[in-house]
Amino acid sequence: MNILMVGPDPAEKGGISTVISNFKQYYSSDEHKLYFLSSWSGTKKWQTEWNAIRSIRRIISQKQIDLVHFHVAQKGSFFRKALLKKLVPSRCKIIFHMHASQFDMFYKNSHRLIQLFIRRTFNQTDHVVVLGENWAEFYRTITKTNVSVIQNAVRIPEKSLFNQDARTIVTFGRIGERKGSYDLLQVAERIQPMFPDVRFVLYGDGETEKVTATIQKLGLKNVTLGGWISKKEQEAILKNTLLHFLPSYHEGLPMAILETMASGIPNLSTNVGDIRDAVIHGENGILTAPGDVHEMTKQLTKLLNEPLLLEKYAVCAREKIIRDFSIENYHTNWSAFYSSSRTW
Known part of the structure; x- marks a missing residue:
């Protein structure tokens, strides 16, 4: 055929x-x-x-x-x-x-x-x-x-890239309201005084000027924009990544979630579209309602305070992708x- x-x-x-x-x-x-x-x-x-x-x-x-x-x-x-x-x-x-x-x-x-x-x-x-x-x-x-x-x-990398000593939280994809980028900035603002060594990096294109202006308005020192990157660059970035954070309002089943999970990077995301088919809340990652900045901050704080829990999610996330995706x-x-x- x-x-x-x-x-x-x-x-x-x-x-x-x-x-x-x-x-x-x-x-x-x-x-x-x-x-x-x-x-x-x-x-x-x-x-x-x-x-x-x-x-x-x-x-x-x-x-x-x-x-x-x-x-x-x-x-x-x-x-x-x-x-x-x-x-x-x-x-x-x-x-x-x-x-x-x-x-x-x-x-x-x-x-x-x-x-x-x-x-x-x-x-x-x-x-x-x-x-x-x-x-x-x-x-x-x-x-x-x-x-x-x-x-x-997705293609499965030969080994997990999870680094428990990493202090960088990343987002891959379009930047803007649909992807929850402004909610992420609010979370970063609340996390900043509690975990001053944690950095948020948004990789992608979209509403970059508006997001940059919001970063400056909020006085955020822990958020940067990384631009659009290649798959080769993404692999290098994931070696120093602790978590993938995607607080979207609307989705199908994002490739960014599957790719990060396949690399052993846990996800904090929202229960929209078919994300829950990959991210199982409390087993291999965390899901919240879209727009719930308070719950996102609470869950992220817990993960940053419990490295063993994050490590468990890293292992289970990769196993989920190997088994089903x-x-x-x-x-x-x-x-x-x-x-x-x-x-x-």
Whole structure:
């Protein structure tokens, strides 16, 4: 079976690009052959989008594609894939692989005609794949198309990178309100007098100017912005990281959480999206309600005061990823899923 995978350029920033990059680097099957078409690029946005529109039918014909696997988020990503979907010949099966962190809000806040278009697009798709049961429940309310769950996965480092002597807490990903960055700053403000040696570093892009202004306004000496980093740089950073802190308001299943857990770095996060499928509260990390700065501060204080508890979470976090979120198991699941498409 020949499969065309359509989504953002794998060299771009973000979780979806990481997923596609992992497919490109590690997926191997005697039964299925993958081809790739970039539909979005941050540096060559319009050229990449136009090239995708212009070339998708030619690639499908030349490579004798049987199934098109679209990687989809909300807003522009959804509309781009909806357009490209219309160019796919009827003989091909179509998968919408949903990575959106706020598709429920995007749908709810859309005009009723746009909502109708969204439902029709899904209903005319052969299968929808989501990152967890929480999102599956939502998509089943807006489409009659079958919805399956295949959770994200990551490559497992050879050994744990957890360093119990580290005093740095990091956040990877977009910086801004959705990711709870301003709540993190409030937590850092409360932690600063109690643990003056602890540092918070936010790695990523987004609302950097506004966050910098807030850091200055609050007089925080324990928070810095680290910019966007490569995977190689991330591994070096994790060797001196005590905890990954992601107080998001909306999520799917963030690659940053899976990657840090795989490296043996515990997580303090929020119980949104499908994060709870990976972070088990009180077993391998901590979950709080989004926006609950008091509870976040309380839990972080406890972790900083109990290094043995943090070390236990580090071990259990890595074991959880090895058991349930390895890239090998992930691609085995996708191979089985691709094979099942013959019966749709």
